[in-house]
Amino acid sequence: MGKVEIVKSLWDKFSAGDYEGSKSLFSEQLEVIWPTSREYYESADEFIAVNEVFGKDWMFEVKHAESTDSDKVISIVYVTSPSFPDSFYATSIFTFASNQICRMETYWAFEDVQPEWRKELSKVY
Numbered sequence: 001m002g003k004v005e006i007v008k009s010l011w012d013k014f015s016a017g018d019y020e021g022s023k024s025l026f027s028e029q030l031e032v033i034w035p036t037s038r039e040y041y042e043s044a045d046e047f048i049a050v051n052e053v054f055g056k057d058w059m060f061e062v063k064h065a066e067s068t069d070s071d072k073v074i075s076i077v078y079v080t081s082p083s084f085p086d087s088f089y090a091t092s093i094f095t096f097a098s099n100q101i102c103r104m105e106t107y108w109a110f111e112d113v114q115p116e117w118r119k120e121l122s123k124v125y
Helices: 003-015 020-025 044-054
Strands: 026-034 039-041 059-067 073-081 084-097 100-110
Touching: 003 020, 003 059, 003 073, 003 084, 003 100, 020 026, 020 044, 020 100, 026 044, 039 044
Parallel strands: 026 100
Antiparallel strands: 026 039, 059 073, 073 084, 084 100
């Protein structure tokens, strides 16, 4: 399986609430970093545990996944849950070792509305 397919498989498993089933995609030396909240996880077990607490009804719709010249994969996913009123975009940079994810740096952004001050300056889609 190629690296982009590994990333897409991760998001498919997360969308199915199969966090434990995603464990084989991760290196034993996994490092997960969330710069926007300054959190990090030092193992697949820690990362899976926090996702289990979030719950199993999250959907991770892959908007874009692409390999980079530096042999990383960048994905952008749209994240929603019927149990949570907000939705998010998550941009992740994946690093690999032996065809497994060894580092995942994810930048979370709330989906938001157009600010009042930009209403005459931009369009909304």
